[in-house]
Amino acid sequence: MWKKLSVVGMSSALALSLAACGSDSSSKEEGSSSKSDVIEATIKDAAYVISSEDDGQSVDSETGLLEVNVKVKNKTNSSIMLDSYDGVKLYDGDEQIEPESVYDTEVGLDDDNSGTIGGKKVKNVKYYFNVEKDKSYEVGLKPTTKDAGNEAEEVMLKLDTKKYDDSFESLQDPAKAVEAYVKTLYFGEEDKNYDKLVSADKEKIEEQAKEAFVDRMSTATSGTSVDDSEMNKMYDTYKATLAEKAKLEPKVVARGKDKAEVKLKYSSVSLSDVYDALGDYAKEYMEQNATYDREAAYGYAVTKFDKIMEDTDAKNSSYDMTIDLKLKDGKWEIDSSAVKDFNTAFGEGLL
Known part of the structure; x- marks a missing residue:
């Protein structure tokens, strides 16, 4: 089953281009940006949330569930699949962390049922990660293309959870x-x-x-x-x-x-x-x-x-x-x- 994504309306962001390992990335006040030959991606914003699936137990004084809103543009002419089961990861140094599956529509925490992004289209998606406060991570996005012989490059986005401390403090x-x-x-x-x-x-x-x-x-x-x-x-x-x-x-x-x-x-x-x-x-x-x-x-x-x-x-x-x-x-x-x-x-x- 594909991990479901959610569409959210957001404004366009400026991106500074820096060459790095075959992809361009930049970090600015509103979020990190990066691109490859297949996609351009920007972290638009993020906020700590609470899921009813664990009765609110995912939050303690130092850790919480972070909703990360990402704007993704498909640069190719064909549809791509950005599947959070194997196409989206959170990296804590060498440790790889899987996204959480969250579905609380009553409070606006929901996953869209499709990870497909059409050719030359832009989609705003949400991913959920259990993270520590005041810590830096990287979000890896690796889409699947229709060209089985041409594996897409993984795009890396910097994620500094310290930026979102205000939302953590206001959770209760x-x-x-x-x-x-x-x-x-x-x-x-x-x-x-x-x-x-x-x-x-x-x-x-x-x-x-x-x-x-x-x-x-x-x-x-x-x-x-x-x-x-x-x-x-x-x-x-x-x-x-x-x-x-x-x-x-x-x-x-x-x-x-x-x-x-x-x-x-x-x-x-x-x-x-x-x-x-x-x-x-x-x-x-x-x-x-x-x-x-x-x-x-x-x-x-x-x-x-x-x-x-x-x-x-x-x-x-x-x-x-x-x-x-x-x-x-x-x-x-x-x-x-x-x-x-x-x-x-x-x-x-x-x-």
Whole structure:
């Protein structure tokens, strides 16, 4: 099976020509260039990414998966095949490293299903390599031509991973954005990463979260009336309790240049437990006062809300949330389906 390549729109690059071992090469700010009788190639850019295939485990403090974008021009009149199974290599001195097969279309990491480049055509392709930070490598490209008797020369491109440290350092930004989003909008906390990393309609989301809480508490108090000022106090207490007791463990499991997927393990305060506690206090009131006045009974129960929240422990969620994000104007925007999940978990308090 041919290694699949991906087409990406890029602008043309200037190349300085230097004669070297039968091919010309140059290194400039935006990337390395080289050419032979068959192809011209330029590294247009590169960025560290995270693949879901290993659940994000390919990244540690010193190594990561680098997406390398290469512009290749076929100089011949016939089609050529640039197959990453045997036509594309990464060299670390004498060590030869094979490209990684990556397929995460949800975050823009995908391989095109053809390595063919037509005669006199230009194609932008992506290759993925596990590399070390701050290290120099060479990318070797050796196309297959239709002329079986004329083996194409391998073109070498210099790759300095230090140039892409910024993308390495920002790999976990989507997870930081999710944590800042929840803490700011649902817990009422201040998080320095919110303004830096998050794009959201703050007022709208906060209102939705409060409405979810109010609806849940209206059911919990058996439909009895709780005035707005009291409900506001209850909601403030609830948010403060979440800030104190809830735990968030976001993890980036897939990350492209402008899309990401985050898994969120979390614990929170279940309003089902609060629901039961309010009912117990209402029952206690009716028994002590020999009355069936539910309005009065739940009015009494509401006065115990602070104590209920103090006595209620956080519980682990029965499932992990999956959160899709998009990078927009330098900040992360959370998918609307995840916002609904947040409202359910941290507004309605359903775990």
